[in-house]
Amino acid sequence: MRMFPLAAVAIAAVAAPVYAQASDPAVATIQSLDDGLIEIMRAGKAAGERGRAAKIGPVIDRAFDIPLMTRLAVGPSWNSIAPADQQALVSAFRRMTVAQYAGNFDGFSGQSFVIAPQVESRGGDKLVRTTLKDPHGEDVAIAYRLRQNGGAWKIIDVFYKNSISQIATRRSDFASALSKGGAKALIAHLNALAAKAGG
C-alpha cells in the first residue's frame, strides 16, 4: 500500500519540471536567467568581464525588474528623490547588478541549475526555488521572488540559502550613504564600484 503514494511522488518529481516550465511563466523567467548565466560561465575568462557583461546585460534586463528593485532597496525615501536622481539611481543599480553577475560567474566547471517545479504564490508574488549544483563544491540554494509587471513575471528579490535576501542586504548597504549624502552620494558610490568592477 505504501508503495503507491511513493511511486506517484517519484513519477511526479520526474515529470513535473517539464510540465511546470511549460506552464508557469515565473519558471520561464528563471530558466532564461539560468541559461544566460551558464552561457557567460562557459564564455569564462576568455570573454573578459566586459564581454560577459555585454552578454548577461540584456538577459538581466528581461529577467529582473531593476527599477522596482532600486525603489525597494532605497525604501520610502524614494519619493523624496528628484526624478533625475531616481533615473540615475536605477541605471547605477542596473550597472552594479550586471557587473556583479559578470564578475562572479566567470568560469565553468560542470555547474548546473536545477529549478524546483513547485512555485509558491502569495499576495501577487511568486517564489521559484533553484539549486546551483556544483560537482566540485557544495550545492547552493537560490530562490527568486517574482512579481508581474506589464504582463511579464520579473525577479524582484534573490535569496541565497533561502535566507539571505538581496533587497534586505542592499537596504543595509545603502542606508548609510543615503542618510549621510542623499541620493547623489549613493549614485556616485554605485558608479564608482561598477567602474572598478569593469562594468
Place this chain on the structure above:
Amino acid sequence: MTLPAIVPALLLIAAPDPAPPVVSLASLVVPSAVLADGSTIELQTLPPPLPAEDSDEATAVAPPPEGTQSVTVAAERPRHDVGDPLQPFNRAMFGAHEAFDKAVLRPAAMGYKHVVPKPARSAIRNVLSNLTEPIVFLNDLLQLKPGRAIKTFGRFVFNSTLGLGGVLDIAKLPGLKLPHHDNSFGDTLAYYGVGPGPYLFLPFVGPTDLRDFLASQPENLVLPLAVGHPFDQAKYQVPKAVIGGLDQRAEADQDLQALFSTAVDPYATLRSVYLQNRIGEVQALKHGTAKVTISPLDTSLSDPLSNPLADPAASPPKSQPSPPELDDPLTDPATGK
C-alpha cells in the same frame, strides 16, 4: 595539566568544505578570526548550510503555509539600526580588522595557499574539522537529537580510523553519507530560545553576536580538558591557530571579494548577510531543512511608488529606512500592496 595560551574560540569551528572553485556567490561566507594571546590569528568562515539530511533532496520545497501571509501594515522601523546598538564600536573594530587584513592577514593567507599544495591544505583542514566533531556530538545530544548524534559519532569514528586521523573525509562519501554539520553551544542556546543579543564585530573574531561569542568560549576548553596532551600544549595550539586561520582566510577570499567589491558600505553589508544567515541557520536547526517554515514570501515588499505612507508629505524624509534585517528583512513601512 598545563593550559598555556587559552586560545579563545579556536577549537570550536569546523573548517568548511573546499569552497566552490569557480562560482563565488557573495554572501555565502562570512569571515571571522581569532586573536590568541596577542599574536595568533585565525579566520573562520561561517558554517556551510546544514545538509538536508532528512529531506527528500530535490523536492525539498517547503509547502506554502496556508493563510499565513504576514502582510500587515508595518510601522516605520526605529531610526537606529535594528540589532546593532553597538554600531560605533563595531565600526571602529571593523576598520581595524580590515586594515590588519589588508596589510598582514590576506597576504599571508595567499602566500600559504600558493606555497602549500592543495591536497596538503585539504588534509590539514579535514584533521582540524574532525577534531571539532566531539563538540558537534555534544551539542547534538544537548539538543536531544540522538539520530544526529549517532551520525556525528559514526562520522568521527570512521574518519579518525579509516580516514587516517581525519586526513581523509571518507564519511561524507556516498557509501557512508555522513557529511559534516555544524553545531555549537551558540546553536544549542538558540535552539532553546536564547536570542542573539547585540551584533558584534570583533577584531580577529569577525561578525558574531553576544550569544554566540560567549557560548564559543567554553568550547575551546573541551579538548584541552577532556583529552589534555597535546591539545593543551602551546606547541599544538599556536600552529593550529595560525595554519587554520590562514587556510580559512584563503578559502574565504573569493567570497569575501565578491561580497565587498559591490558593497557601498561593507560593514553594513557584512552585518546584514551575517544576521540573515544566522537566522536561517537557527530556523533550519529548529525546524529542519526539509520544511523551512519561514517562506521568503512572508515578508511584504511594497513599492514605494504605491505607498501613500511613504509620500514625503505624509512622512518626513527623516524617517529613512534602517537596515531591517533582523526579523522581517523585507517589510517596508507600507500598505503591503
